[in-house]
Amino acid sequence: xxxxxxxxxxxxxxxxxxxxxxxxxxxxxxxxxxxxxxxxxxxxxxxxxxxxxxxxxxxxxxxxxxxxxxxxxxxxxxxxxxxxxxxxxxxxxxxxxxxxxxxxxxxxxxxxxxxxxxxxxxxxxxxxxxxxxxxxxxxxxxxxxxxxxxxxxxxxxxxxxxxxxxxxxxxxxxxxxxxxxxxxxxxxxxxxxxxxxxxxxxxxxxxxxxxxxxxxxxxxxxxxxxxxxxxxxxxxxxxxxxxxxxxxxxxxxxxxxxxxxxxxxxxxxxxxxxxxxxxxxxxxxxxxxxxxxxxxxxxxxxxxxxxxxxxxxxxxxxxxxxxxxxxxxxxxxxxxxxxxxxxxxxxxxxxxxxxxxxxxxxxxxxxxxxxxxxxxxxxxxxxxxxxxxxxxxxxxxxxxxxxxxxxxxxxxxxxxxxxxxxxxxxxxxxxxxxxxxxxxxxxxxxxxxxxxxxxxxxxxxxxxxxxxxxxxxxxxxxxxxxxxxxxxxxxxx
Numbered sequence: 299x300x301x302x303x304x305x306x307x308x309x310x311x312x313x314x315x316x317x318x319x320x321x322x323x324x325x326x327x328x329x330x331x332x333x334x335x336x337x338x339x340x341x342x343x344x345x346x347x348x349x350x351x352x353x354x355x356x357x358x359x360x361x362x363x364x365x366x367x368x369x370x371x372x373x374x375x376x377x378x379x380x381x382x383x384x385x386x387x388x389x390x391x392x393x394x395x396x397x398x399x400x401x402x403x404x405x406x407x408x409x410x411x412x413x414x415x416x417x418x419x420x421x422x423x424x425x426x427x428x429x430x431x432x433x434x435x436x437x438x439x440x441x442x443x444x445x446x447x448x449x450x451x452x453x454x455x456x457x458x459x460x461x462x463x464x465x466x467x468x469x470x471x472x473x474x475x476x477x478x479x480x481x482x483x484x485x486x487x488x489x490x491x492x493x494x495x496x497x498x499x500x501x502x503x504x505x506x507x508x509x510x511x512x513x514x515x516x517x518x519x520x521x522x523x524x525x526x527x528x529x530x531x532x533x534x535x536x537x538x539x540x541x542x543x544x545x546x547x548x549x550x551x552x553x554x555x556x557x558x559x560x561x562x563x564x565x566x567x568x569x570x571x572x573x574x575x576x577x578x579x580x581x582x583x584x585x586x587x588x589x590x591x592x593x594x595x596x597x598x599x600x601x602x603x604x605x606x607x608x609x610x611x612x613x614x615x616x617x618x619x620x621x622x623x624x625x626x627x628x629x630x631x632x633x634x635x636x637x638x639x640x641x642x643x644x645x646x647x648x649x650x651x652x653x654x655x656x657x658x659x660x661x662x663x664x665x666x667x668x669x670x671x672x673x674x675x676x677x678x679x680x681x682x683x684x685x686x687x688x689x690x691x692x693x694x695x696x697x698x699x700x701x702x703x704x705x706x707x708x709x710x711x712x713x714x715x716x717x718x719x720x721x722x723x724x725x726x727x728x729x730x731x732x733x734x735x736x737x738x739x740x741x742x743x744x745x746x747x748x749x750x751x752x753x754x755x756x757x758x759x760x761x762x763x764x765x766x767x768x769x770x771x772x773x774x775x776x777x778x779x780x781x782x783x784x785x786x787x788x789x790x791x
Contacts, residue, residue, distance in 0.1 A: 306336065307336055318441075323444065333451060334452070337457050338423055341460065342420055347710075354733060358370065360410055361373045366402065368389070369391060371384075401418055403418075416460065416468070419460045426478055431447035433481055433482055433656070437622065437624075442659040449599075449689060450655055452690055453598075454695060454697065459471050466648075472509045473506055473509045477506055477514065477516070480499050480506060481517060483495045499517070499543060500543045500544070500546025503547035508550065511573065513635075518540075527620035577638075577639045581641045594644050597644075597692070598644060598651075599692075600688035602685055606660070606661030609657075609661050625656055625657065629654060661685070716739055717738050717740070723762065725744070725756060726742070728767075729743050730791075741764065754778070762782065765784065766784050
């Protein structure tokens with residue numbers, strides 16, 4: 299199946315390039331979106347939840363269907379929990395709610411299953427291809443816009459995150475596209491001077507804050523540069539419209555912060571402090587040197603990315619194009635900020651990738667134009683080919699279309715079957731993946747086995763008690779009346 303996807307998409311991308319060369323930009327862009335979506339659908343078709351961090355987001359979203367304003371991980375905990383442990387607590391404020399609400403809506407519409415978890419990211423990620431083209435066309439031209447959208451459509455990291463395969467998954471996909479939406483409406487406002495576009499930009503900034511907190515405010519200086527570039531606003535008008543932007547985005551994200559700090563003060567305060575500690579401590583073992591992201595951009599966007607990054611930075615510094623300064627700021631401010639933070643993950647800079655794609659596309663066009671005047675055309679041709687081939691290679695490595703991996707593992711099949719027999723709920727002990735089990739079933743699940751006295755108390759309360767048998771259960775527990783023994787396939791470690 300994977301080989302067919304690559305073949306079909308390869309033909310589609312070729313058709314797209316040919317259409318663009320003939321001046322049919324709409325068809326070329328449509329083909330990019332369709333091929334990019336096909337790659338995303340294929341990657342999103344794993345019939346199990348991925349370990350980091352998709353399973354947590356999926357479970358919290360499932361619980362939000364019942365109570366949208368009370369985000370829970372363990373919906374009905376029967377054992378004591380530590381509110382500071384985001385992997386096993388009750389009220390779950392570890393992430394802002396907008397992506398979780400969106401996933402909950404998808405689960406409500408399409409049923410509680412793995413693909414429904416990924417539908418919102420799939421739609422947004424595909425929309426991002428078009429948005430990247432639209433933003434790049436506003437800053438450059440249609441050719442740069444098309445190449446920028448192509449890089450977005452084939453980027454392996456974006457595709458993997460859309461499928462939930464790697465850490466930060468859907469949260470970073472939401473954040474990326476919401477930032478793009480905010481910037482796109484900022485551009486429309488600067489062109490048309492319609493207040494509704496300014497308010498929509500503010501709404502999407504607020505939604506981005508409700509996705510991944512304050513890095514969303516990067517849009518504010520970008521908005522300012524985009525507006526100044528038009529030279530159609532007086533200083534007083536700029537200040538007034540900027541105030542409207544700030545008030546709008548604040549009205550979107552502030553109510554949730556006030557609500558959670560008032561309703562769940564202990565958990566909200568802990569998470570607020572935990573967020574601040576990301577800058578001073580390498581939390582959850584996610585550390586790295588100050589050069590971590592400098593190395594990661596090579597891995598995620600191609601080894602030659604340093605050439606367009608340096609070229610664009612140098613040319614922008616020499617000029618006075620506010621639009622290009624906005625692109626430069628879009629990348630360099632987050633890059634420097636997160637480079638000096640103690641906690642580092644590859645997805646932290648995902649929302650800057652459209653700026654990198656535009657820089658690379660601009661460099662691509664620059665090389666094509668210069669190649670005609672240079673005797674060493676072969677050198678230019680080699681660089682041009684590598685600018686495309688290296689990201690394509692990384693896409694194939696991440697999508698893994700030729701890898702014979704188990705996409706519907708037996709442990710997930712067992713949990714779906716179990717769901718049909720435990721409709722009344724209960725508690726399951728001694729199962730290694732409690733988060734996944736709670737997503738697939740109505741059970742409260744723990745990896746550990748409690749003491750015999752706790753088991754007796756739970757049985758006496760009338761709660762159905764299940765125990766996974768894996769060879770480590772004491773004999774006296776196995777023989778306890780009131781316990782249902784299960785023999786499920788355990789997920790791999």
